[in-house]
Amino acid sequence: MAPRRDLPLDRDxxxxxxxxxxxxxxxxxxxxxxxxxxxxxxxARWQSGLTGSMxxxxxxPDTASLSEQPTVVAAILDVLKNTPGIRSALALxxxxxxxxxxxxxxxxxxxxxxxxxxxxxxxxEENAAFDTVALAIQLEQVAPxxxxxxxxxxxxxxxxxxxxxxxxxxxxVILIGIAAAATVVFVTRxxxxxxxxxIEVLHIIGARxxxxxxxFQARALSLALRGGLLxxxxxxxxxxxxxxxxxxxxxxxLPTLTISPWLWGSLAALPLxxxxxATLTARITVIRxxxxxx
Amino acid sequence: xxxxxxxxxxxxxxxxxxxxxxxxxAPGSFHFLTGPSGAGKSSLLKLMYLxxxxxxxNISMFNQDxxxxxxxxxxxxxxxxxxxxQNFRLLDHLSTLxxxxxxxxxxxxxxxxxxxxxxxxxxxVGLGNHLDVHPPTLSDGEKQRVAIARAxxxxxxxxxxxxxxxxxxxxxxxxxxxxxxxxxxIGTTVVIATHDRGLIRRFSHPVLKLERGKLKIRRRHAQPGxxxxxxGGTPEAAPDSSEPSAANETEDSHGPAS
Numbered sequence: 001m002a003p004r005r006d007l008p009l010d011r012d013x014x015x016x017x018x019x020x021x022x023x024x025x026x027x028x029x030x031x032x033x034x035x036x037x038x039x040x041x042x043x044a045r046w047q048s049g050l051t052g053s054m055x056x057x058x059x060x061p062d063t064a065s066l067s068e069q070p071t072v073v074a075a076i077l078d079v080l081k082n083t084p085g086i087r088s089a090l091a092l093x094x095x096x097x098x099x100x101x102x103x104x105x106x107x108x109x110x111x112x113x114x115x116x117x118x119x120x121x122x123x124x125e126e127n128a129a130f131d132t133v134a135l136a137i138q139l140e141q142v143a144p145x146x147x148x149x150x151x152x153x154x155x156x157x158x159x160x161x162x163x164x165x166x167x168x169x170x171x172x173v174i175l176i177g178i179a180a181a182a183t184v185v186f187v188t189r190x191x192x193x194x195x196x197x198x199i200e201v202l203h204i205i206g207a208r209x210x211x212x213x214x215x216f217q218a219r220a221l222s223l224a225l226r227g228g229l230l231x232x233x234x235x236x237x238x239x240x241x242x243x244x245x246x247x248x249x250x251x252x253x254l255p256t257l258t259i260s261p262w263l264w265g266s267l268a269a270l271p272l273x274x275x276x277x278a279t280l281t282a283r284i285t286v287i288r289x290x291x292x293x294x
Numbered sequence: 295x296x297x298x299x300x301x302x303x304x305x306x307x308x309x310x311x312x313x314x315x316x317x318x319x320a321p322g323s324f325h326f327l328t329g330p331s332g333a334g335k336s337s338l339l340k341l342m343y344l345x346x347x348x349x350x351x352n353i354s355m356f357n358q359d360x361x362x363x364x365x366x367x368x369x370x371x372x373x374x375x376x377x378x379x380q381n382f383r384l385l386d387h388l389s390t391l392x393x394x395x396x397x398x399x400x401x402x403x404x405x406x407x408x409x410x411x412x413x414x415x416x417x418x419v420g421l422g423n424h425l426d427v428h429p430p431t432l433s434d435g436e437k438q439r440v441a442i443a444r445a446x447x448x449x450x451x452x453x454x455x456x457x458x459x460x461x462x463x464x465x466x467x468x469x470x471x472x473x474x475x476x477x478x479x480i481g482t483t484v485v486i487a488t489h490d491r492g493l494i495r496r497f498s499h500p501v502l503k504l505e506r507g508k509l510k511i512r513r514r515h516a517q518p519g520x521x522x523x524x525x526g527g528t529p530e531a532a533p534d535s536s537e538p539s540a541a542n543e544t545e546d547s548h549g550p551a552s
Contacts, residue, residue: 004399008387201383204345205444206373207400208366291365294347 006202007195007212009219014190018220018278021183022227023234026274029176030235030267036169037263043162050151054122054132056080056089059145060115072143073118079142080120083135085128092119173270177277184224184281188216192289203293213286217279224278228271235267295321295483296342296452301351303337310349311337313507319485321451324478326494327487329504335487336380338504339454342485343377344368356451373401376450380457380487382441384429390416390440391425397448415443419473434461442470452483459493467493 009015058076061069073091080089092100097116102109124130136148192199199212239259296319303312311334319325329335340346341353344360353360355371363371376397384393394412399405416422419439429437438461445453453474459467471486471493478484485502488494494501501512 006385006388006392006396006399008385011387197383198385200345201379201385202396202400204343204372204377205397205400206369208369211400294344294368 004211005215005218007191007198007215009191009195009215012191012194014194015187015219015223018183018187018223019227019230022180022224022274022278023231025176025180025183026228026231026270027235027238029173029270030232031238032169032172032176033266033270034235034239034259034263036166037260037266039165040162041260041263043158046158047155050155052124052126054124054151055149056120056122056139057147057149058118058120058143060117069118073120075142076120076139076146079135079138080122083138085125085130086122087125088123090121092121177273180224180274181277181281184220184278185285188220188282188285189289191216191219192286199290200293203290209287209290212290213283216282216286220278220282221275224275225271228274231274232267232271295319295323295356297352297354298341298348299352299354301341301348301353303334303341303346304349311507312341312348312504312509315351315509317502317509317511319452319483321483322478322481324475324484324499325486325502326497326499327485327502327504328489328491328494331489333504334507335504336456338502338509339377339456339485339487342452342454343375344372373397373448374451376445376448376453376482378438378441378445378453378455378458380460382429382437384437384440384444386429389426389428390421390432393429393440394443394447396444401448412443412447415447416440419443435463435466438462438470442473446473446477446482450482453477453485455484455486457488458486459488459490464493468496471497 056076058069058072061072077089077091080086094116097119100119101116132148132150139146139148202212243259296317298315298317301312301315301317302310304310315338327335327338337346341348344355347361356374358367358371360368360371385396388396391409391412394416395408398408398411413422413425416425419442421436421439421443424432424436429440432440438458442455442458445455455474458470458474462470467490474484474486475497503510503512
């Protein structure tokens with residue numbers, strides 16, 4: 001049943017700015033949440049790309065031993081291929097390694113005489129129990145200076161960064177929710193003060209507290225829905241713009257920013273959360289205020 | 295119906311505006327409430343319509359102790375009380391029809407019957423052509439009739455009116471009083487606060503007189519040719535009254551309930 005509109009709530013100015021404030025809050029919350037989710041997605045992609053793989057780095061030979069390098073690489077590959085748990089070991093071509101360096105040095109800036117190490121990409125078998133320390137020692141014996149990188153440090157740092165950013169984003173969203181609730185409390189209290197006379201008449205002729213509270217709830221819902229949708233639309237436009245700009249940049253240094261269905265769903269939930277917060281806050285504020293009447 | 299026992303009322307830390315009020319309104323009784331300005335008439339009415347908590351003493355309404363009743367049940371009690379406020383307290387943003395319909399809608403009456411009953415009552419008080427008019431465009435007399443219609447539309451068990459004839463001429467005032475008497479005849483308990491001694495003299499109903507916060511109850515006996523005398527709810531009479539009146543009177547200071 002639609003609530004009655006005995007209170008002229010739409011005629012006072014107390015709620016005039018509420019949709020704009022809610023729009024701003026939902027906009028900021030959307031951006032914070034989107035940032036956290038996109039970083040989390042990128043981190044997960046990096047992690048899944050690196051899990052189950054390792055890299056062997058054979059230092060660039062000096063000029064005197066340049067001719068021995070193919071032999072060294074072959075010996076290393078032989079060790080790797082005979083190690084249980086390794087599915088494949090593939091030495092990256094010189095061009096591919098230069099391709100990996102170019103984002104840092106700039107395209108065409110890699111000097112031909114720059115000592116380039118040989119990189120070997122190792123793919124592990126699934127669930128392989130693997131002693132990386134023993135393998136590293138074995139490789140060091142075959143070719144001194146060879147390093148085995150299992151990406152663990154890098155992955156753990158990325159995860160920590162991703163989790164920290166996620167926690168900060170969630171804190172921001174929660175703070176925005178609290179600010180929205182405080183704003184609704186202020187607007188509702190102003191409405192209660194402005195319409196005190198009408199509320200008293202309704203109270204005296206037998207209106208239950210909830211009868212009056214529903215009218216404030218209905219207005220809070222309407223204002224928060226308008227503001228929430230506006231904030232969501234602005235946030236989506238901003239994100240589309242950002243992902244568009246990011247897509248035009250050289251993507252090798254940047255995480256790929258994509259708006260996943262999960263992100264769309266999370267963003268769509270924010271205006272609904274704003275509506276829920278506004279409605280419940282208005283209801284609780286009115287009920288608490290009216291409980292002080294005789 | 296309504297019982298006050300040693301009721302006192304003070305606002306904040308101020309002096310008591312009502313002191314040791316003992317009162318029992320029997321069902322179907324009709325009383326005038328009078329007294330000089332500032333005597334506490336409006337405060338007493340507020341206590342009667344549960345618009346205030348007493349500072350001390352007990353109030354019971356419809357056989358329920360107001361102090362101990364569950365707060366959720368108070369709206370149910372209030373719906374059995376019709377109130378005509380001194381300054382009408384109509385909702386200016388609502389039409390005449392919607393103002394009068396408020397008690398029915400709050401009580402959850404079906405919308406179809408609400409409009410029908412309200413239109414009928416407004417026609418009866420001479421405002422049948424003003425259903426969609428808003429209060430600011432009405433005269434004081436018309437506002438008063440709307441306020442009365444709002445108070446009686448829910449067929450209250452107790453009707454409280456604060457100066458209900460204050461804004462109308464004598465003829466209209468008498469008409470309103472006769473409306474209240476008709477409601478009283480069908481069982482509504484009526485209390486009318488008024489300064490108008492002339493109006494009180496025309497009726498033989500008992501008078502509750504407030505002086506400096508103390509309540510005296512004056513019982514009156516109808517003379518031939520006067521409207522009905524309804525002694526219900528008057529306390530035991532005590533002789534002594536010097537108040538000139540068309541009716542014979544006896545007076546009792548906040549005596550025990552009958």
